[in-house]
Amino acid sequence: MSSVGPWDVVVIGGGNAGLVAAIAARHRVPRVLLLERAARVMRGGNTRHTRNARCASAEYPADELWEDLRGVGPPGPLARLTVERSAGVPPWMTSHGVRWQPALAGTLHLGRTNRFFLGGGKALVNTYHRTASAMGVEVRYEACVTDLRFDGERCTGVVLADGSRIGARAMVCASGGFEANLDWLRKYWGNAADNFLVRGCRENDGQVLAVLFAHGAASAGAERGFHSVAIDARAPRFDGGIATRLDSIPFSVVLNSAGQRFYDEGEDLWPKRYAIWGRNVAGQPGQIAYSLWDTKVSECFLPPMFRPAMAGDVRSLAGLLGLDPPAVSATVSAYNAAVRPGTFDPSRLDDCSTAGLDPPKSHWALPLDTPPYFGVAMRPGITFTYLGVRVDESARVLRAEGAFRNVFAAGEIMSGNILSSGYLAGFGVTIGHVWGRIAGEAAAACD
Numbered sequence: 054m055s056s057v058g059p060w061d062v063v064v065i066g067g068g069n070a071g072l073v074a075a076i077a078a079r080h081r082v083p084r085v086l087l088l089e090r091a092a093r094v095m096r097g098g099n100t101r102h103t104r105n106a107r108c109a110s111a112e113y114p115a116d117e118l119w120e121d122l123r124g125v126g127p128p129g130p131l132a133r134l135t136v137e138r139s140a141g142v143p144p145w146m147t148s149h150g151v152r153w154q155p156a157l158a159g160t161l162h163l164g165r166t167n168r169f170f171l172g173g174g175k176a177l178v179n180t181y182h183r184t185a186s187a188m189g190v191e192v193r194y195e196a197c198v199t200d201l202r203f204d205g206e207r208c209t210g211v212v213l214a215d216g217s218r219i220g221a222r223a224m225v226c227a228s229g230g231f232e233a234n235l236d237w238l239r240k241y242w243g244n245a246a247d248n249f250l251v252r253g254c255r256e257n258d259g260q261v262l263a264v265l266f267a268h269g270a271a272s273a274g275a276e277r278g279f280h281s282v283a284i285d286a287r288a289p290r291f292d293g294g295i296a297t298r299l300d301s302i303p304f305s306v307v308l309n310s311a312g313q314r315f316y317d318e319g320e321d322l323w324p325k326r327y328a329i330w331g332r333n334v335a336g337q338p339g340q341i342a343y344s345l346w347d348t349k350v351s352e353c354f355l356p357p358m359f360r361p362a363m364a365g366d367v368r369s370l371a372g373l374l375g376l377d378p379p380a381v382s383a384t385v386s387a388y389n390a391a392v393r394p395g396t397f398d399p400s401r402l403d404d405c406s407t408a409g410l411d412p413p414k415s416h417w418a419l420p421l422d423t424p425p426y427f428g429v430a431m432r433p434g435i436t437f438t439y440l441g442v443r444v445d446e447s448a449r450v451l452r453a454e455g456a457f458r459n460v461f462a463a464g465e466i467m468s469g470n471i472l473s474s475g476y477l478a479g480f481g482v483t484i485g486h487v488w489g490r491i492a493g494e495a496a497a498a499c500d
């Protein structure tokens with residue numbers, strides 16, 4: 054393989070991080086190639102499923118975004134830089150063809166903090182492809198990178214699944230996390246991983262990440278770190294997207310397979326708590342849990358994508374869900390007896406709570422007493438993993454000592470430098486843009 058191919062920069066991965074990196078590089082150098090593993094119709098990785106980005110602005114100062122990020126877990130070493138650069142993301146998006154729409158109403162209330170791009174992630178991906186193509190970026194589909202070749206600290210090129218080799222002066226790795234690789238997840242989660250569903254694309258199996266680790270890349274982020282939410286257990290194994298998320302939780306009681314409650318369903322406002330429920334369900338026997346509600350609250354949240362089980366009494370509902378009717382009935386009776394009167398208000402932390410119940414339900418606690426009753430089984434739905442390569446402020450991939458000279462990373466593959474355990478809705482797209490730009494520009498400047 055020639056040490057320098059025809060390309061100035063090769064970008065691996067065609068989600069928002071890869072596309073932004075390719076465009077940013079093309080502003081500086083003429084020969085940019087983007088390798089997308091998926092077929093053209095399925096291009097765009099997890100970015101296809103996105104709708105909004107969380108960025109600092111006049112209405113949402115960087116310090117407030119920083120505090121919000123700190124509130125969901127200890128931020129990584131590059132988190133502050135990401136927050137500071139985030140204000141530049143929406144103008145960059147606009148200048149590269151993205152159009153905007155009013156914030157979508159729903160259960161996450163993100164109007165002030167998040168910008169919604171018109172048409173969601175698919176439109177975003179299509180827009181960036183149009184922009185990149187007009188600028189002369191070349192794209193190859195069904196181009197799965199299986200290996201990277203090195204000469205000391207310099208990457209001499211990439212190897213594709215068909216055995217072909219491509220050389221370049223610099224590489225940007227933007228191939229996502231490893232959430233679609235159940236064998237890899239099993240290393241940290243054991244057999245529980247068999248019950249995880251992957252909300253995003255099946256292409257993100259961490260192949261490039263594993264190659265970088267094998268060549269001595271340093272890691273960032275926790276092995277078990279990931280973003281996950283509770284989704285309908287009937288969702289497909291891959292690519293179910295946003296529609297399978299269950300937003301009934303704060304207005305329901307959540308039981309495990311033994312028919313017992315295990316966590317405060319009304320702990321906090323849903324935007325601050327929705328992302329812990331994937332992990333909550335992952336911690337239960339069989340990685341399954343059940344959300345049960347009654348008719349009087351069924352208009353309080355986005356309806357589930359699949360029809361819920363429905364019955365005229367709690368015991369019959371338990372039977373339909375495959376749960377033990379006496380156990381569920383006992384749990385619901387104890388819960389109903391513990392509910393204290395209050396003024397129900399789904400829009401704020403209201404005063405409807407339980408007393409003397411363990412675990413408590415701190416808000417929106419109403420008795421389950423109005424038939425018909427509804428229930429849905431839930432599984433952990435993984436959005437993306439955090440364990441990735443460690444990078445410096447120019448997105449250069451670091452080794453235990455030193456760094457690769459011409460390998461950069463952007464997006465989910467390096468999100469562990471920013472996120473540790475928690476997540477803020479909309480920050481994934483921000484990470485992809487901030488670091489896609491940094492990586493693309495740094496790669497273009499590489500000699």
Ligand SMILES: Cc1cc2nc3c(=O)[nH]c(=O)nc-3n(C[C@H](O)[C@H](O)[C@H](O)COP(=O)(O)OP(=O)(O)OC[C@H]3O[C@@H](n4cnc5c(N)ncnc54)[C@H](O)[C@@H]3O)c2cc1C
Nearest residue numbers: 066067068069070098099100104198253464465479481482
């Ligand atoms: C259902 C869902 C909804 C989401 N909603 C939002 C939201 O509204 N806002 C938000 O900020 N974040 C959201 N996220 C998270 C968000 O998708 C990501 O953080 C961000 O889009 C990731 O961008 P990326 O470019 O790093 O990865 P991806 O968009 O996943 O792109 C990775 C790319 O790499 C390619 N690839 C993988 N392996 C290889 C290989 N070996 N060779 C070549 N190519 C390869 C894939 O095909 C893909 O094109 C959501 C995620 C999901 C799953």
